[in-house]
Amino acid sequence: MEDAVEALARKGPSSAEIADWIRTQIRSNRFVPGQRLVEVDIIRQTGGSRFKVREAYQRLAADGLVEIEEFRGAKVRGASMDEVRQLYRARAALEGLCAADFTERASKADRERLQEIAAAMEECVENERPEEFGRLNAEWHQLLMRGAGNMVIEQVVKRLNSPVHHLLFGTFYRGERLREAAHDHREILAAIMANDAAGAEKAMRGHVENGLKFLRELDEAVHFHS
Amino acid sequence: MEDAVEALARKGPSSAEIADWIRTQIRSNRFVPGQRLVEVDIIRQTGGSRFKVREAYQRLAADGLVEIEEFRGAKVRGASMDEVRQLYRARAALEGLCAADFTERASKADRERLQEIAAAMEECVENERPEEFGRLNAEWHQLLMRGAGNMVIEQVVKRLNSPVHHLLFGTFYRGERLREAAHDHREILAAIMANDAAGAEKAMRGHVENGLKFLRELDEAVHFHS
DNA sequence: GCGAACGAAATTGTCAACAATGTCGTCATC
DNA sequence: GATGACGACATTGTTGACAATTTCGTTCGC
Structure with missing residues (x-):
């Protein structure tokens, strides 16, 4: 066969x-x-x-x-900047919830894997390897949702990302943004490891909102949307 | 024509x-x-x-x-109870966010309309008219998402509800549940009118979680899912 | 009586031809 | 030169026929 x-x-x-x-x-x-x-x-x-x-x-x-x-x-279909905003707000709420749920109910193995990926991402920052960082980042977010025991949210977020996904590879994780994202990740991970569900949720929300802020700045420089 | x-x-x-x-x-x-x-x-x-x-x-x-x-x-397609749980958690996060956003950015007209519908629902509780209550409830939730300026979330929630929507009419809003939902609504509305975004978010989350709790109890009585 | 093999009926998958509509260049007219 | 009617071409919508597969009742052997 x-x-x-x-x-x-x-x-x-x-x-x-x-x-x-x-x-x-x-x-x-x-x-x-x-x-x-x-x-x-x-x-x-x-x-x-x-x-x-x-x-x-x-x-x-x-x-x-x-x-x-x-x-x-x-x-x-292209997305207007306002739609991107709505989309990121939705992601912030959903992934924030997942960060909290992960803190409370993720298995030991998942928690360890989360740390492993985070460590690998730190290396990517030091060596300036944005593509690898992007790949690991996707894996990291996915693990969070799965570990939180919510595949429904995983599906929804995947859909939400679709219209802007092409932006996330290439221009997205470069230079300052790379360091900023890594900083956010450290914050989220710290809250999770300290079993601070509310803190993890808040940190995750902030992380997603930062992504939106970055897209906004990008938008003001070049009007990529339709 | x-x-x-x-x-x-x-x-x-x-x-x-x-x-x-x-x-x-x-x-x-x-x-x-x-x-x-x-x-x-x-x-x-x-x-x-x-x-x-x-x-x-x-x-x-x-x-x-x-x-x-x-x-x-x-x-x-039927939904397992675990899927229903995931689905309601997602709704809680999304509609919670909308309640907060509505508080901060809804127009005066939308806020007034929200009060109108809430008043109409109170009447339905007194007169025991669950069908009318269900209809108004859907309108109420929709107005909240729209007034929050997030049609993306409105679409997503609509989709999330699809697999369990058939349960929401008929058996859902009856007796005690009717009164409980109305109580939640009062709480949410009060927070919104007091410009307490965080309070509105929390109340809305609780409201959705209560819906899940009710479905759980229903599930233990009769196993409706596949 | 019970189970497996068989086959007809029901159902879905695929394709190719034709109809309906949109698109764009051409030409006549002003 | 601008404008609008016309028509050929490109593209999508629709249908019906046929192939592949499942489903279910029947029959046969034990």
Whole structure:
């Protein structure tokens, strides 16, 4: 039995795989907000049938990643700065809660893993490796939500991030922002380890709000949104 | 120009209309968790084409209302009690935040409207009209999120509620629970009117948690979930 | 009577052709 | 040169037919 590559060659990708492929393109900025997703182009590039491509569009539309207009097809949805604000407020509330819940109910193994990742991130700061930092950061936040025993929130946050996710890689974790984020993380971790749930929640909220503040400053420099 | 009925007779419903129809069926308990949604049945009952029905399924699947399995079609998704817990924790965080934001940035008109609805709900408690209470309650929560200037959260909460929404009508607001909810509302409203954002947030969180507690008790009496 | 193998019916997955609509360049007119 | 009507092309919407798979009742062997 071969793996996915073989299955892909035989039968073509499933609608879920096509949706993931489009997601990747959007996140890596190869598809930019406002861009039309022409069905035949996607078919050519993925090898999927038209039917599957359209199924993929529906899923992405429900995720808020693309907009579908009748007879005009799907196009990549951009987020206004105000929407980004709302989105970050929501994340602050959700991840703040998770930080508190993690403090109260995470397993010993999860707590140790959290420290490990934090240590690895510190190294990335010293050696100026923003890509690695971004990857670890995603893992860190995910572990927090999972350790808090709330996969529903994990799913929701993943969705919320979608429209701005492409910004988070590349321009986001550089220079001062890298150090700032690392500082926030230390604060959160300290509260968790001290079993201070309320403190962890507050620190996490502040961390997310800092991310928004940074995006705001970025926005004033270059208007990236539609 | 006739309205939607005429358009429906001419061209059949759009996939979004079909999705809404299915949503309604699920919420009113005519479709129960685990039930298979056979395509031809939906086609017969809505008049939509098969293609549109399947598009509707994809949307509902992304919303988490139905599950799609290959060659087995779509079936209504039920939520485990643990999932309901996670869901209510998320709601508590999000609506708590909205209560705080509403306190700080809602318009005068919104604040007055909030009082109006609260007064109408009090009447419903006195006259024991749970259906009306449920309707007003939904409006009240919605106004809070909108007045807080966060439509993203409004959308997310709507989605979060989907899997348990059918429980909220009928069995939910009756007897003691009705009075308890009204009491919570008074507390929230008082904090908002006193410009106490932190107090409003705390009260709202408590209110949502009370809803969860009630669902838990209900669950121990009858195991409604799958 | 019980369970496994079989097969018809029901159901979903896929595709290709055609219809409806939008898009954009062209040309006539003022 | 600007403007609007027209038409060819590009793109999406819709449908029906057929293939793949599951489901369920039947039959056969024990």
